[in-house]
Amino acid sequence: MTGYVLYAGSAKTCLKKCEHMAKIELTSGVYWVGAIDWNLRDFHGYTTPRGATYNAYLIVDEKIALVDTVKHGFAGEMIKRIKEIIDPEKIDYVVSNHVEMDHSGSLADIMGIATKAEMICTEKGKEGLLRHFGRNWNFRTVKTGDELKLGKKTLFFITASMLHWPDNMFTYLKEDKILLSNDGFGQHLASSFRFDESLCSLVGYECDTVMDEAAKYYANILMPFGGIILKKIEEVQKMGIEIKMIAPSHGMIWTDPGKIIEAYLKWGKGETKQKILVIYDTMWNSTEIMANEILRGAADSGIEVALFHLRKNDWSEIVKEILESKAILIGTPTLNNGMFPTVGGFLTYLMGLRPKNKLWATFGSYGWAGGAVRAVNEKLKTGGYEPVESIEVIFRPDGQDLSRCYALGQKIASMVKAG
Ligand code: FEO
Numbered sequence: 001m002t003g004y005v006l007y008a009g010s011a012k013t014c015l016k017k018c019e020h021m022a023k024i025e026l027t028s029g030v031y032w033v034g035a036i037d038w039n040l041r042d043f044h045g046y047t048t049p050r051g052a053t054y055n056a057y058l059i060v061d062e063k064i065a066l067v068d069t070v071k072h073g074f075a076g077e078m079i080k081r082i083k084e085i086i087d088p089e090k091i092d093y094v095v096s097n098h099v100e101m102d103h104s105g106s107l108a109d110i111m112g113i114a115t116k117a118e119m120i121c122t123e124k125g126k127e128g129l130l131r132h133f134g135r136n137w138n139f140r141t142v143k144t145g146d147e148l149k150l151g152k153k154t155l156f157f158i159t160a161s162m163l164h165w166p167d168n169m170f171t172y173l174k175e176d177k178i179l180l181s182n183d184g185f186g187q188h189l190a191s192s193f194r195f196d197e198s199l200c201s202l203v204g205y206e207c208d209t210v211m212d213e214a215a216k217y218y219a220n221i222l223m224p225f226g227g228i229i230l231k232k233i234e235e236v237q238k239m240g241i242e243i244k245m246i247a248p249s250h251g252m253i254w255t256d257p258g259k260i261i262e263a264y265l266k267w268g269k270g271e272t273k274q275k276i277l278v279i280y281d282t283m284w285n286s287t288e289i290m291a292n293e294i295l296r297g298a299a300d301s302g303i304e305v306a307l308f309h310l311r312k313n314d315w316s317e318i319v320k321e322i323l324e325s326k327a328i329l330i331g332t333p334t335l336n337n338g339m340f341p342t343v344g345g346f347l348t349y350l351m352g353l354r355p356k357n358k359l360w361a362t363f364g365s366y367g368w369a370g371g372a373v374r375a376v377n378e379k380l381k382t383g384g385y386e387p388v389e390s391i392e393v394i395f396r397p398d399g400q401d402l403s404r405c406y407a408l409g410q411k412i413a414s415m416v417k418a419g
Contacts, residue, residue, distance in 0.1 A: 023081075023084055024194050026176075026178060026245060026253065027178065029059060029060045029153065030057060030058075030060075030173060030178060031058040031059075032057060032247075032253070033056050033057065033058045033066070033081040033082050033085070034054050034056045034057075034070055034081075035070040035074035035077040035078055036051070036053050036077075036190050036191075036192075037051055037052045037053065037071065037074065038051045038190045039051060040188070040190070043102075045316070045349075046216075046220045047314045047316050048188040050188065050189045050190055050191075050209075052188040052189070052190055052250060052251070053189070053250055053251055054069075054070035054071050054103065054250065055068070055247065055248065055249045055250065055251075055253075056068045056069050056078055056103075056249070057180055057247060058081075058085060059155070059173065060085065060086055061150035061151035061152055061153045062152075063092040063093065063149075063150040063151060064086060064091050064150070065091070065093040065094070065150055065155060066091050066093070066095065066110060066114075066117075067095040067097065068095065068096065068097050068098070068180070068249050069105065069106035069109075070102075070103070070105065071102045071103075072101065072105030072106060073105070075105075075106035075109035075110070078110075079106075079109065079113070082110075088110065088113045088114055089113055089115070090114070091110070091113075091114035092114075092116070092117060092150075093117060093118050093119075093120050093148065093155075094111060094117045094118070094119050095120040096119060096120070096121040096125055097121075097125075097168065097182035098125070098165060098167060098168050098169075098182045098249070099121075099124075099167045102249075102250075103249055104129065104132065104133075107129070107133065108133055108135065111135070117138070118138045118140050119138060119140065120141075120142055120155075121141060121142070121169070122141060122142065122159055122169050123143075124165075124166045124167035125141070125167035125169070127167070128165075128167050142157040142169070143157065144158050144159045153174070153176065154173075154174040154175060155171050155172070155174070156171070156172040156173075157169055157170070158172060158232075158239075160181075160182075160232060161228075162225055162228050163184055163222065163225055163228060163229065163232060164221055164222055164225055168182060168183065168184075169182070170182065170184065172243075176244075176245075177241075177243055177244040177245070178243075178245045178247055179241075179245070179246045179247065179257070180247050180248075180249075181246050181248045181249075182249045183221065183249060184222070184248060185214065185246050185248045185254060186214070186217050186221075186248040186250030186251050187210060187214045187217050187248075187251035188213060188216070189209070189213045189250075189252060194252065194253055195252060195253050196210045196252040196253065196255055196256070197255050197256070199252060210251070211259070211260075214251075215267070215323060216316060216319075216320040217250070217251075218263075218264070218267050218323065219267075219319045219322065219323040220316045222267075223267070223323065223355060224352065226268040227268070229264055229267075230265065233261065233264065233265060243261075244257070245257060246261075267324075269356075271324075271357075272324055272357055273324050273325070273326065274304060274326060274417060275303070275305070275306070275321075275324065275327075275416075276298045276303055276304070276327040276328075276329065276409075276413065276416060277305070277306050277307075277322060277327070277329065278295045278298075278307045278308070279308045279328065279330055279331070279346070280308070280310065280329075280330065280331030280363075281309065281311060281332060281342045281343050282309070283333040283340070284333075286365035286393065286396050287331045287364050287365045289396075289397050289402070290331060290363050290365065290391065290393060290401070290402075290405045291307060291329075291331045292307070293397070293402045293405035293406050293409070294329055294331075294406070294409040295307050296406060296409060297405065297406035297407060297410040297411075298409035298410065298412055299409070300406075300409075300410070301409070301410050301413030301414065301417070302413075303413040303416055303417065306325075308321070310342040310343060310346050315346055318346075319350065322350070322355055326357075326359060327360070327416050328355075328361075329360070329361045329408075329412065330347070330361075330362050330363075332364040332372045332375075333366065334364065334365070334373075335372070337369060337371040338371055338372060338375050339364075339373075339379075340372065343372075343376065344375075344379070347376065347380070348379075350383075351379065351380075351382060351383040359412060359415055360380055360385045360387045361387050361388050361389050361408060362377055362380070362387045362390040362391075363390065363392070363405065364393075365392070365394070365395070365396075365397070366392065366393075367394070367395060368394075372392075373390050377390060388415065389411065391404055391405060391408060
């Protein structure tokens with residue numbers, strides 16, 4: 001037997017060896033047949049310094065199903081992996097859990113080979129696939145509770161609308177208790193290893209790497225849908241579904257699903273730690289001086305703080321930090337009577353992600369006519385956020401201004417401590 005079998009008591013040394021083999025088996029008859037995008041550094045604006053994977057899964061029984069495909073350009077890699085297991089012409093079902101092109105981009109390639117295959121997706125998925133591909137494939141639409149018997153194995157479908165597109169669904173392997181969760185529980189992380197625990201022993205990585213990338217993924221892609229995530233987890237729990245493994249369509253397969261489910265519950269509720277972020281841009285350093293003084297006031301109160309200049313930091317990393325931070329302070333200089341363009345761009349991105357349970361404050365500087373801080377406050381209002389305090393300073397902050405900034409840091413810190 002090749003590959004990793006969960007609960008078979010395999011030693012970690014075996015895992016490494018097995019995962020490097022051509023066939024990667026999650027459990028008997030369930031294979032990873034995806035692709036590794038080592039060089040991806042930008043996923044529509046979300047930076048991916050560790051690359052990404054597009055995970056597709058092949059389930060071989062009396063009938064054969066392929067669940068999800070890979071980004072266009074990687075179809076050859078996926079088909080090669082499938083051919084090492086079965087003849088792809090024999091695929092009976094292609095399940096499309098999600099229309100977005102990183103998962104559906106190779107559907108036309110596989111459907112061109114598996115010409116008799118049925119296309120399984122949600123009603124919304126069918127609409128999207130018809131728009132994208134314009135091919136009248138042999139569609140079968142499914143919804144929560146529908147099943148597809150492959151032989152000894154059964155696919156059970158769970159619609160997951162708005163996690164994170166209207167068409168999303170999960171496919172659950174009933175007998176093997178494996179949840180194929182598509183974008184849910186994913187991370188952007190290229191590796192020659194497929195299972196989370198294998199990375200723990202890899203030189204240069206720690207176990208936390210997977211969770212860190214999962215947090216970044218959640219913050220930048222799933223944060224707006226925290227409420228839906230909580231309801232979905234509750235719904236799945238009420239169904240009495242036991243999950244022994246979560247196999248997402250990006251990154252590592254979770255062999256300890258409890259760990260990532262707990263993290264999703266925490267993030268979905270908007271639970272935060274006592275941490276303050278000061279995020280700003282600056283023209284001639286006045287706003288930067290204010291940022292540092294606010295930071296000093298907060299840090300002197302014994303609270304964890306972090307400072308981010310918007311032109312010197314990766315925005316998707318800042319958003320990851322926002323996920324678990326309690327207070328966010330936004331600083332901007334005035335440019336042409338408005339906020340600095342990077343601050344405007346960042347806030348547009350952030351408001352779309354709808355962070356929960358934060359304390360907000362704003363600050364900034366201007367030369368002769370203000371407007372930037374007011375503009376930031378108005379932008380925050382569009383997201384339903386009200387800054388607890390705003391400070392605006394003309395030209396250079398003087399001693400009195402600096403005292404106000406320091407006091408603001410202390411005030412926010414005491415509010416964070418009070419919960
Ligand atoms: Fe929503 Fe991984 O695509």
